[in-house]
Amino acid sequence: MRDSTIQRGLFYNVDWLTVLLYVALCTIGWFNIHSAVYDPQHKYIVDFDTNYGKQFIYLMSSVVLAIFILLLDNRFFVAFASIFYVITIILLIAVLVVGRNVGGNQAWIPLGSFRLQPSEFAKVTTCILLARYLSGTNIRITEWKSFFVAAGIIALPMLLIMLQPDTGSTLVFCSLIFVLYREGLSPYFLVVIALLITLFILTLLFNQIYLVIMIIALGALLIWIFRRYRGVMLMLVIGIAISIGFIFSVKYLYQNVLKPHQKERIDILLGLTTDLRKKGYNVNQSKIAIGSGKLWGKGYLQGTQTKYSFVPEQSTDFIFCTVGEEWGFAGSVVVIGLYLFLLLRIIVIAERQRSPFSRIYAYGVASVIFFHVIINIGMTIGLVPVIGIPLPYISYGGSSLWSFTILLFVLIKLDSNRMGTISPN
Structure with a gap:
């Protein structure tokens, strides 16, 4: 498939600033992986034979992949x-059957x-299918049918x-709620x-009983304040009932659904328990590594926490530790x-997109990257539980x-032809 953009040249109207940011982050990643798992024999x-050598292959293949995408027609x-x-x-079904189990996940x-x-x-x-559906004719996210189809996707x-x-x-998929919000979903959902x-x-x-008493008391006060508005009173009564049911379901979920290591991570984050040698070890060592970098860092290949493998998964989930230790606060701010x-x-x-499909997809991209960055960096400094997602x-x-x-x-490809429109029908 070829369009007018291809005829004018492969790199016509490409947003080079975004490409430059991509290249900068990938380069930073490659050098930090090299530092995180550096082997003097290699x-x-x-x-x-090393992870940083393999990452170079992934980088070069990504360049080829990017060029291939730019060659395609937007449609x-x-x-x-x-x-x-x-x-x-x-593939997600297949991985449950033939997948390899690594770290407790068959992914x-x-x-x-x-x-x-x-x-x-x-x-x-x-993200692509969600954009295709929401940009369809007569699709309104404020309508229940459209909402449930989007939620099902x-x-x-x-x-x-x-x-x-x-x-x-x-x-990560929960972040796509921001896409629905941008397309007209009521802000009350976010609230x-x-x-x-x-x-x-x-x-x-806190104790469940105390929370229930507080909610009933607060609800009663609000019902008295809005006693002249039957619609508001009804919503308050429903809200109180849902809140009480949610409180009692949380304990069941926590005790019977979450795995022991997930519960321990939440307990450590909330300060309910302290375990610096077992489940809290990763985060504790991560914070030590980042803190030891101070303002300017220890220098490239000079991170002692990294070199002596004090931080597990230091080239994947905890790669930001290497940034903090070797580049310091200044380097962390740059990243x-x-x-x-x-x-x-x-x-x-x-x-700036004229096509709803392109706009919706762009917000999906922003939501996924935002979630990954916030959660990954947040878990390395102990602000969120360790859930194991990569830093983009x-x-x-x-x-x-x-x-x-x-x-x-x-x-980037969709944006290069932003003056055009794309119909999902």
Whole structure:
């Protein structure tokens, strides 16, 4: 498929600033992986027997993948949205049967020496199909039918990934609520979600009976204040009933659904227990590593916490520790600044699209990257539980780098022809 953009040249109207940010983050990632797992017997950064050598292969293949995406017609992504989504669903089912269990998660399909993680690509295909559906004619997210279909598109891969079980990748899909909000979903949904999260934390911190009494007392006060408004009173009564039911369901969920290591991570985060040698070891060592970098860091390849493997998963989930230890506060600010700049750039790209499909997809890209960055960096400094998701473009891994490359360059391709429109019908 070829369009006028191809005829004018492969790189016509490409947003080079976004490409530059992508290259900068990938380069930073490669050098930090080299530093995190550096082996004196394999001094060269391009050594295919090491993770940093393999990451170089992933980087070069990502460049090829990016160029290939730029060669495609914009309509390609709409036309094959459903097919790509179905393929990832099939892969998510297949991984439950033939997948390899690593770290308690059966999330990888072995392909020789390489392991494919379908959940990473499911984020891309879900964003594309969601954009295709929401940009359809007569689709209004404020209507229940449209809302439930959109929610189903998001929920199906979530349920399959949860069966692996991979809690971190499952929660990433929750970030797509921001896409629905941008397309007209009532802000009350976000308020309700925030209240439920707060209530969940309070239930773990305080006695259930005390919380129920407080909610009933507060509810009674609000009902008395709004006693002249029957509609408001009814909503308050329903809200009180749901809140009380939620409080009692939290304990059941916590005790019978969450795995022991997940409960321990939450307990450590909330200060309910202290375990610096076992479940709290990763986060404690991570904070030590980042703190030891001080303002300017210890220097490239000079991180002692990294070199002596005090921080587990230091090239993947905890790669930000290497940034903090060797580049210090200044380097950490630069990396976070690059992510912030990238996210702001994606929002700018989203708002200048004439095609609803492109705009909706752009917000999906922003939501997924934002969630990954906030949660990954947050868990390395002890602000959120450790749920094991990579830092985009920086963490080691082929599936992660390829999926985030596809995610971003599909947007860059759509933006290169932003003056056109794409019809999903």
